[in-house]
Amino acid sequence: MNVVYVVTVGLAGLIAAILGGALPLASRVGAAVALTWLSCGAGIAAAVSVLSSGHVISLSTTAILPLTGVTLVLNPLGALFVISISVVALASTLYWLGYASHGLDTRSASSALPLFVTSMLLVPFAASVATFLVLWEMMALTSLVLVLTDQSRREAARSAAQWYAVMTHAGAAAILLALILLSAHSGGQTFADIEAHARHLSGAVRGTIFVLALLGFGSKAGAVPLHVWLPKAHAEAPGPASALMSGAMVNLGIYGIILVGNELLGGGPVWWWLLVSLLGVVSALYGALYAATSSDLKRLLAYSTTDNMGLVLIALGASGLFGAVGRPTTAAIAMVAALLLLINHSVFKGALFLAAGAVQAATGTRDLDRLGGLMRRMPVTGVVFFVGALSVAALPPFNGFVGEWLLFQGLLHGLPTSNTSVVISVAVAVAALALTGGLTVAAFVKATGIGFLGRARSIEAAEAHEAAITMRLGAAALATLCLVLGLVPMLVLPAIERAAASAGRVSATSATGGWISLHLLGLRGVLAPSLLAGGLAIAVLVVIVIRRLTHRRSHAWPAVNPVEPWGSGRKLQTARMQYTATSFAEPLQRVFDDVIRPSRDLDVSHFVESRYYIERIAYHTSNDDVLERHFYRPFIASVRWWGQRARRLQNGSVHRYLAFGFVALVIVLVVVA
Amino acid sequence: MNGLTHVLTQVLVALFQVAAVAVGGPLLLGLMRKVRSRLEGRAGAPIHQPLLDLRKLFAKQRMRPRDSSWVFGAGPVVLVATVVAVTAVSPLVSASPPLGQSSDFFAVVFVLLLGSVLLALSALDTGTAFGGMGSSRSMTIGALCEPALLVAILAMAIAARTSNLPALVRVGISHPAVIASPARILALASFLVVILAESGRLPVDNPSTHLELTMIHEAMVLEYSGADLGLIILGESMRLVFLLGLFVNLFVPWGVADRPGVLFVGLGLLALVAKVCAVGATIAVFEVFTAKLRLFRLPELLAGGFVLALLGALTAVVR
Secondary structure (H helix, E strand, O other): OHHHHHHHHHHHHHHHHHHHHHOOHHHHHHHHHHHHHHHHHHHHHHHHHHHHHOOOEEEEEOOOOOOOOEEEEEOHHHHHHHHHHHHHHHHHHHHHHHHHHHOOOOHHHHHHHHHHHHHHHHHHHEOEHHHHHHHHHHHHHHHHHHHHHHOOOOHHHHHHHHHHHHHHHHHHHHHHHHHHHHHHHHOOOEHHHHHHHHOOOOHHHHHHHHHHHHHHHHHHOOOOOOOOHHHHHHHHOOHHHHHHHHHHHHHHHHHHHHHHHHHHOOOOOHHHHHHHHHHHHHHHHHHHHHHHHOOEHHHHHHHHHHHHHHHHHHHHHHHHHHHHOOOHHHHHHHHHHHHHHHHHHHHHHHHHHHHHHHHHHHHOOOEHHHOOOHHHHOHHHHHHHHHHHHHHOOOOOOHHHHHHHHHHHHHHHOOOOOOHHHHHHHHHHHHHHHHHHHHHHHHHHHHHHHHHOOOOOOHHHHOOOOOOHHHHHHHHHHHHHHHHHHHOHHHOHHHHHHHHHHOOOOOOOOOEEOOOOEEEOOOOOEEOHHHHHHHHHHHHHHHHHHHHHOOOOOOOOOOEEEEOOOOOOOOOOOHHHOOOHHHHHHHHHHHOHHHHOOEEEEEEEEOOOOOOOEEEEEEEEEOOOHHHHHHHHHHHHHHHHHHHHHHOOOOOOHHHHHHHHHHHHHHHHHHHO | OHHHHHHHHHHHHHHHHHHHHHHHHHHHHHHHHHHHHHHOOOOOOOOOHHHHHHHHHHOOOEEEEOOOOHHHHHHHHHHHHHHHHHHHHOOOOEOOOOOHHHOEHHHHHHHHHHHHHHHHHHHHHOOOHHHHHHHHHHHHHHHHHHHHHHHHHHHHHHHHOOOEHHHHHHHHHHOHHHHHOHHHHHHHHHHHHHHHHHOOOOOOOOOOOOOHHHOOHHHHOOOOOHHHHHHHHHHHHHHHHHHHHHHHHHHOOOOOEOOOOHHHHHHHHHHHHHHHHHHHHHHHHHHHOOOOOOHHHHHHHHHHHHHHHHHHHHHHHHO
16 A cells, blocks of 8 residues: 555656646646645655554665666655655645746646656655665756746846756765765665665765765755855746745755765764754854845745754754764754754745745735835735744744754753863854844844835835735645644654654654643753743733723724824825835844945936036945855856866867877876886 | 642732733833933932823824734734733742743743834834834844843753743752852843843933934834834833843842742742842943943944853853
């Protein structure tokens, strides 16, 4: 029975892709969505059966890939990832039904999207090097097609796709090297063989493999400094695709790190995990800072993805550190925190990207400085974004808070310890976590406040219409899940603990307990999210009733009169007088000036008659990625320079090529002799 | 039956704490203003003036900017509700408050943050330059406060092996040496800086300014009127009392009711009032002699607070 699920995942996805490419316009998206749902449903069924029974599902055949065959095994860790991917995919494909008319109903897109979902669903199943790499590559290529959807209209999409293609393949090369090294040293290419032999490898080989895997998978997860593609590709991909990339695909980067680090290599020395934590700290701070200063809605969300993956890496690193210094309880809590943060991120970031896609579809822009007032024009999308923003800012009663609380507890109870490097890294991690949290709050107050509240800053925003019903449903489903997981995180915690326990040396099956309040077993830490939310709800009701009771009969009803706001004595105010995203972020940008080094351009033009009168002032500021500007661009330029030099060797003359051949032959002969 | 009386006592203690903070908040504002005016050579308004102001405000009509949405109305309500919710479960009068087991320091901080965020959003909802200005500045300050605050909590929590608030207060009663430890002192110093910044006192923000361009908090609430403005003033003052109450109980826990009984709760209230008034008056005196810092000098102050907290955390570990 379980094997049927696995086959259904693959087959339904494949048929969906074929139908999406073959059917006429009227029916192709509908058919593709229906079959993708079937694929996701089968994935969830398989994952639930694995998580509830604890038995792995395995399927092995040589009928598909020649020479190596296909090996699929689903363990509890993989099952957790399958569920998180399925949930985002179900909501995003529902949303796709309404979004299709915005340029996402072409044959290529309708074929690539189901294939993208299916390959993501199957990556956690892969249990041999060849299977894993094929599925990984399929995932990269199909998402690349999706990023290119709008390329005929937007030059930026083409450039984003180029960055994405290069970075993802560089990452894939690192992963390929790591996995090849692993299988070469262990004499087999299935993960079971590797796991059996990897423990006996020398420390240097294991270290090399881990670092390579960390680089490759870290680039997929958007870890700084390998993140440059992410804000471009996630921003340029159309609505449902960006939700899938940010809510589901980045998860697999983390999955890869856990797979190689914890499962295949079975944990490692302290320096591995210090490296992971460091990567996490840098990513979290860098992502949060750019999210706080960015004024493009989807770019902001993408940087926030980097930030959240940084938090997950911090938790993962902490788990490894505590494991390496003999603190199994806190190691387990940190691992559970990492997976909970990951699941939460999938849900709220999916909701946020779907809402942002709806805004882009309705107004044609992602520039916060041209939005505003959408809460009244698009109430459902507005509330979805509001809920997502509070979740990502880790505010109760939404889901982001529980994950961060668990991470704080894990870090707190890991101290004091005798290992100085652990102590320092934990203190630094908490400080980074806190600053990240503050910056994220600022970023999402800006995104919600400038984008959805106040007055419309452009005609497009003033005339926006609410999104199609399926788009609202898909986004609202994820937003509801944000609240549910915030109130009852215990719904997923048992599954997460089982997954964490299967992820190698961590014995996490009883890290937390309780239904109403979350107890950390063996430690003094209790959180009661539902009671907290209940108390808040009661307090809100009481305050509203009090406010209503003080309303005087002599005053007009409705109780609140709309009036012109205060303008320092000015009679009329225009939307242009409001703060924009750029001005909102200006103080923070100035505080962190040395880090992000924005380029500013002030252009004052005077009247010809007198230079004491100013005709117009143009102020331009751009905060493009500092790493891109100071590292990647010079690197690309130097590659290009060397490429130009190398072209001189080739002038098309046969004589010269013969000479090269002759010289090479002589050298070889000399060396051999 | 026993269970029922237990629940009833718990509810009563919670209501008592909320009522004490709700009345005490405006009175503390009045006290601090009185101290300031006396030091500045004025007679000043009576201490209960803020309560009279609130009564007047609640009788007035509410207005809202033409283009605002439901967020504008939600801001003041959520602000007050968050303070009420955390007041009910925190060790202010009693060291074992209702649901005390799950009253976590991190959770309290994040619930309060929810109130600030809603207020910042409603300021942006007004669609005016002042609202945006106040919102942007208060979010900047909030973002820079966060590291100091959370690391301060961490420093205190490492020593006590828990971040549970009642436990943090009780450990001070049972082991006074913990209070004198450098970790606790440094952490509380940093906590005080954060309290001043978060509740908009000098040197971060001038609560009695009348010039829009220098406002931070006042700019955010410029559009509120009537009951909404009353709720905001009430919520802000309750938050100040709540934070100061937490601060004094962590620093000088003696007097907090550590066992049930009307007498002990009464004593706890008296002790709390005395301690908070003392700290409030000290802050007021400090404010008379302090000028407001420039907005872009604030990061230095908050970074100072952060460094104190980090030192505290490190001493807690090295101990």
